[in-house]
Amino acid sequence: MKKPLRIPTYWFVPIFLALVTGASARVGHLMPQPASLEWSEGRLAIDASFDVGITGRSDPTLRAAASLALRELSLRTGIPIVNSVSSDPGATLVLQCAGQGEQVQSLHADESYELQATSKQVRIKADAPVGIVRGLATLMQLVEFDTEGFAVPGVIIRDRPRFPWRGLMIDVSRRWIPAGIIKRNLDAMAAVKLNVFHWHLTDDQGFRVESRVFPRLHEMGSDGNYYTQQEVREIVAYARDRGIRIVPEFDMPAHTGSWFPGYPQLASAPGPFLMDRELEIRDAAIDPTREEVYEFLDRFIREMAALFPDEYLHIGGDEVNGKQWAANPKIQEFMRVHGMKDHHDLQVYFNQRLLGILQKHGKKMIGWDEVLHPQLPKDIIVQSWRGQSSLADAATHGYMGILSSGYYLDLMEHASASYVVDPLSAETANLSKEQQSKILGGEACLWTENVDMQNVDSAIWPRAAAMAERLWSPADVADVDSMYHRLKGVNRQLQWLGLKHWTSSRMMLERLAEDADPAPLFVLDQVLEPLNCDLRRQVHHYTFLTPLNRLVDATPPESDPAREFGALAAKWQTNATDLRSRLALWRDNRTRVMPLLRSSVLLQEAVPLAEEVSAVANGGLEALDYLESKRPPAPDWIDRQRALLKDAAKPRAELLIAIVPGVTKLVDAAAAVH
């Protein structure tokens, strides 16, 4: 489990951004925003005759992508567009691909494309099929419902990504995420042009891929939930059709607790080993001193290398605490004989051996920060959970890197926080151009301590779309208001793609309400935000068998109503009526929601939250009274409100009240009346 230091991300906000961007030109719902965009006259009306012609090179990926686009277009518009893909240059949508695609999409795939829409036709040109796939993703977001109906507005777009590695990692080891959910997340990734799915398949808490060579890995190393090889093949093909590489991770030599119940001979400690379900990082580590281990890994990597075609294979390599190595006299003896001074040296030895195995089976290595070592070849990639400094360090030594610090979805940051994290900022900002070219991009990461198949979509989306824009769009695309506006469009789009990021929360709240009217619970929940998993485990004992069915689990990471309320409160002078109706709803919801909360064993913990929300909203209404009447409040009112807000800012039931900052603005404004 890779956790960045808990430095609030706003420390990294380049303050000047707001000054140089501001409300930008019309960008519609495009996310990520293209490198260059020029609106033109005319609109192409969409009707049932919409068809596709492939005029350049044709390959199966292109035809699959065209069919997918037609299906999505039909779903998004409600217009029954037939699945018509020909080579007609007069088709409504013409795809013109100059070159052949790679057998297996690589890091160097050319994703650039040009899209031109006129009132007669849309043309997408690219040098490679994956560029066409990206252009089609743009086209899907260009579709708008204007005054005459569904149409594509006239436009010329020339687009290419800023970074070649734009990933999403999902930890499927700690909590099980079924194949169908992976597929719909691949759809969502493609919609926002993410191009690497990093599949964290193994860890202490579960070995999630079928191994036919060593079947006890998944049989004894999981709770019965794992991907069959058939499912893996389907997912790999599914991703390929969407221009997404799949990089599997087999985390070694630590995070290997799930390997040992089936194969104790790999372990550094004596067995027996049983799967356990605690959250803490385990000491379990592979024994790097035994030749048998490398014979095992050779056969295992051979099997996995055949299953996963990508050039890169992620070996993890993080958080080796060395305890089991220190406790094993044979390992200590080995280290002494080989002149290794600490467990880092031993890990370097292990990585060297592992690298040889990877190379033998045609794979390049990617690993977390800790793998970086001058003896490794320059085609390895370092994934940084520590921050820009380790990326800068790697680049200085000629190594490639990707950033994940700042992009941890499970830290429950707002989209705006991750949005301003740039792989080329802080320590990497001052690198030479040559060195900067080693920074390949970044990855949004979802660790699943507090996320499972119920709420995984909402833990990722729409926030990952903001990160996708950071990694695709030019660095100066940085208007937060525009980002949030376009995120709404992405939200709608992803629903049509089958994502449950909006509905899962409602379903989980309805479950809590059982047969009662859930509406008051919706009203309460819309002003709440969950603590991140680190803070949650400080106040509640979690294992991987802890149910995720409480209010906090149902609550999406970021409250849109609270953000909108905060924006209105900042301009209360022109929004008083609107603010009042929102505040009254939240204040008066107390009496409606309380019977539900009190009667439920799972909701009782939210009783104080409902009280606080009501009191905070009431304070906001009183503040508006003072502001509108221009009557200064009594000093003790101000003190009371500030004490109340301070108290309300504390977490309860692992939740925060997200309207506290907005109401604080109103109280501060009222306090300034004189």
Next chain:
Amino acid sequence: MKKPLRIPTYWFVPIFLALVTGASARVGHLMPQPASLEWSEGRLAIDASFDVGITGRSDPTLRAAASLALRELSLRTGIPIVNSVSSDPGATLVLQCAGQGEQVQSLHADESYELQATSKQVRIKADAPVGIVRGLATLMQLVEFDTEGFAVPGVIIRDRPRFPWRGLMIDVSRRWIPAGIIKRNLDAMAAVKLNVFHWHLTDDQGFRVESRVFPRLHEMGSDGNYYTQQEVREIVAYARDRGIRIVPEFDMPAHTGSWFPGYPQLASAPGPFLMDRELEIRDAAIDPTREEVYEFLDRFIREMAALFPDEYLHIGGDEVNGKQWAANPKIQEFMRVHGMKDHHDLQVYFNQRLLGILQKHGKKMIGWDEVLHPQLPKDIIVQSWRGQSSLADAATHGYMGILSSGYYLDLMEHASASYVVDPLSAETANLSKEQQSKILGGEACLWTENVDMQNVDSAIWPRAAAMAERLWSPADVADVDSMYHRLKGVNRQLQWLGLKHWTSSRMMLERLAEDADPAPLFVLDQVLEPLNCDLRRQVHHYTFLTPLNRLVDATPPESDPAREFGALAAKWQTNATDLRSRLALWRDNRTRVMPLLRSSVLLQEAVPLAEEVSAVANGGLEALDYLESKRPPAPDWIDRQRALLKDAAKPRAELLIAIVPGVTKLVDAAAAVH
């Protein structure tokens, strides 16, 4: 297209039912209600240690069903239940199956089971695996969230279906329904114990299954959207794991317009043939006089018989209008030579030949009413779209039958209307026991003139669950209030299974609102109901290329808020405050929704609807004023309101205002004040 006569279904309501049932004993969320149920003490708390032991015979279906149940249990409760299926008799859930399953599930499969839940264990016993599958479906609905958490209450259930054929038909020819949507509908079917998926694969508007023997069938007979044989095999296996038979329909000799573009030699009229997309029933019919046709059908049926393992194959056989046969001199000559007096005789000849082909390939025949003919063997089944009288007729002659009249989902009847339609009522009520045993059950049917992949789930669910109960539960399970109460539970359950019956409407309304706040549109839409497809096409020209993206397409078949409002209005004396707040919401929504309606090319048609809803709601509020003040209204107020209600009852934009009956109750009550 099989359309029953448009007799309002309430004609068939057995009035006495309401008298003998009334508010029944606690049945929780069980739907269909079991044949016998006895609550007992105790509760089995559900936690992460929940596991399954299979103690009797084990087979792959059982293990698959157990894993599916654990997955659903985990999703429904938010408790991370591991996928643990063993043979442990001490497991939390023990499945004890006495006999082996059929190789291919038949009409005679034994679906009976016993379920006993105590505070320690749940035991499901059955003679056949499919009985266990049904018991598991019951268990899923027994799970409740009580004052202590998620649990299964103590209970003894002995259950068996009333009818062996409980089907759902989906027409995938007219509008394309992708494989994933079929699968989730199979999940929903299994949840309510439906056991036959009747797949209407071919019709004039599309040939939707891949034929490798005659590939021009799907290539030229579809818009590019069809199921590959691989998809068919997956769906057949998926259904088998859920105890569902799949009966494919290849509608012949009429409804074959999609066969002829690829194979004009089958047709009764000279070509050339092109796919067309008009709604009307076509004249296209196979030429039954040519031997070449039977050679073709022999090879085609051989291929399909291998693909679809069920013992029955549906040959359609409906709506042969005989026009092309009458216009073809060679066919006329054939009829004369063979002494056939009309096209019915020719269809009988065709059916006889087709029957021989079916039998050669090991299949029994099922067809719509029209196929019934004394020369056919007694193992054929007649599916009645005409009503109980044709079933009675068939049974009298020793033929088996299933009822679909009254179960047409596209007629947009309320769940309560279909709920009271009993296969053993009206003409079939007076048959002998022996004859009644020929009535095998029924099928809910969805024809897709006005339904496509966007809204297919809401066109089927939850209404089909009420029909499922009619076909499974004892005839005296007929309490409509109880049915609606339990339907709510089914609604929630189906969401966890991935159905979009609740969310699709919201998504379609959000699409209409584009970037505007969709809330006023939700408020308007909740009191509306769509016309059925027959009435819709009277006021609007439809083809199969007509977009389904208007307000009427987004509106679910039955308005729950309107039904609840009607129930409250019937007892206005105790509900005045509640009624007022609802009516005020609907009245005042006019000003909020109007800008949205006026600005949208697709919503403009709803402007008069919004006016009417507001006026109707206002009338309801005024009626309450009179009622609560006990002040008689002036006669002209009464006249005005009645005229208004009469006008408001007319369809607008193919929608009806569903609160008109409720407000009428209030106005009538006010008119009676004196």
